Amino acid sequence: GYIIRAQQLLTMPQDAAELASYGDGGEERDNSIVGLIEDGCVVVDGEKIAWVGRWDERPAKVRRDGVDVFETAVAMPGWIDCHTHAVFAGERSREFAWRNAGKPYVEILEEGGGILNTVDAVREASGQALAEELIRRAFLSVRQGVTTLEVKSGYGLTTADEIKSLKAVQRAQKDVPCELVGCFLGAHAVPREYRERREAYVELVCEEMIPQVARGGYAAYCDVFCDRGAFSAEEAERILRCGQEHGMVARIHADEITDAGGALVAAKVGASSADHLEFVSQEGIEAMAEAGVVGVLMPAVNLFLGTIDHLAPARSLLDAGCEVALATDFNPGSAMTQDLGTILMLGCTLYKLTPGEALRSITAGAAKALRREDIGSIRAGARADVACFDVPHYRYLTYHFGQTHAEAVIYRGNFVYW
Ligand code: NIG
Numbered sequence: 001g002y003i004i005r006a007q008q009l010l011t012m013p014q015d016a017a018e019l020a021s022y023g024d025g026g027e028e029r030d031n032s033i034v035g036l037i038e039d040g041c042v043v044v045d046g047e048k049i050a051w052v053g054r055w056d057e058r059p060a061k062v063r064r065d066g067v068d069v070f071e072t073a074v075a076m077p078g079w080i081d082c083h084t085h086a087v088f089a090g091e092r093s094r095e096f097a098w099r100n101a102g103k104p105y106v107e108i109l110e111e112g113g114g115i116l117n118t119v120d121a122v123r124e125a126s127g128q129a130l131a132e133e134l135i136r137r138a139f140l141s142v143r144q145g146v147t148t149l150e151v152k153s154g155y156g157l158t159t160a161d162e163i164k165s166l167k168a169v170q171r172a173q174k175d176v177p178c179e180l181v182g183c184f185l186g187a188h189a190v191p192r193e194y195r196e197r198r199e200a201y202v203e204l205v206c207e208e209m210i211p212q213v214a215r216g217g218y219a220a221y222c223d224v225f226c227d228r229g230a231f232s233a234e235e236a237e238r239i240l241r242c243g244q245e246h247g248m249v250a251r252i253h254a255d256e257i258t259d260a261g262g263a264l265v266a267a268k269v270g271a272s273s274a275d276h277l278e279f280v281s282q283e284g285i286e287a288m289a290e291a292g293v294v295g296v297l298m299p300a301v302n303l304f305l306g307t308i309d310h311l312a313p314a315r316s317l318l319d320a321g322c323e324v325a326l327a328t329d330f331n332p333g334s335a336m337t338q339d340l341g342t343i344l345m346l347g348c349t350l351y352k353l354t355p356g357e358a359l360r361s362i363t364a365g366a367a368k369a370l371r372r373e374d375i376g377s378i379r380a381g382a383r384a385d386v387a388c389f390d391v392p393h394y395r396y397l398t399y400h401f402g403q404t405h406a407e408a409v410i411y412r413g414n415f416v417y418w
């Protein structure tokens, strides 16, 4: 084993109930919600964290044995990018230019472009090629401090091509120093060949894709894009319930372009998260809070689509008692970025999150969106995923954007980047 000694150690306590009772709303509250320990110490044993606390209270055993000490300024749980579409082929810079010339995202999609253009490229690509691209991308995330990267399918839209994408995620896993979490998004768009018979596509997702994905162990999560131009609330509910019957955790792309009732579906079926939420209703927010659904917010989308005039109501979600997670939504159509550090900054400027709220949202909040208890917090027994940063204060991570500040990234106890 070895020890990490940090001037500021952020433990990110998981218990949200504890959070509400803390502090004055300012720096003191922030220190509480990130679980700040000044001059903190993490004892790593194998793949796990063995002990966490103050340096001067470290266990007698590690003092006696003289184990190696890695010193850093700020240490926190490895970052979790809990919503990406990182397994894709091709690119869509042409559409980016079209949008900037005035054509909305949803019109491009409804005319058979958008997602469906990436579907063409993914159907053409080999599983090997998809895996290789994903490996390259995962390394870029790791260098920022990411140790868990969620990756959705949804650009295949046939049983074979969806499974090809999810298998590419599993294949890439062998060659990357972070965890890749596969998520099945067969209901991302209605493919062109089903345009006139969308019910038949929903049928295919439920009767063929979900059972095969579940049986093969290709993904533990089932997601649906519920919106204008994609799937209705009724269709989404049917698909998510079907996924749940096959043991998958439900997640949903909700209320991104219109208030299509996605947040209500999330609450109704007991989804782990509802993601996007630019047009969520107050009723939807309250239902989410009641059902413990995490709100996953992805401000890069608004920046990239030029829609910063209509942002997800982050503060209302927090005030209602929802846990919030920030993510990149990395995809070639609506958020061509892997830069989670910039997302932290946008969380603060656009959503008015505090630095502590933003940093919680990519660790403890994101872990909750994935229903995971072994990651996202630094505590005894958790997986030893730790990101270490050379910055003057933890809040600096939300402020100096556009470059990595990681000086070491530890995944399962191993230094994978330093
Ligand atoms: O999360 N909203 C739906 N899906 C993606 C966009 C995918 C694409 O345009 O390729 C999203 O924004």
Ligand code: FE
Binding pocket: 083, 084, 085, 253, 329, 331
């Ligand atoms: Fe998405």
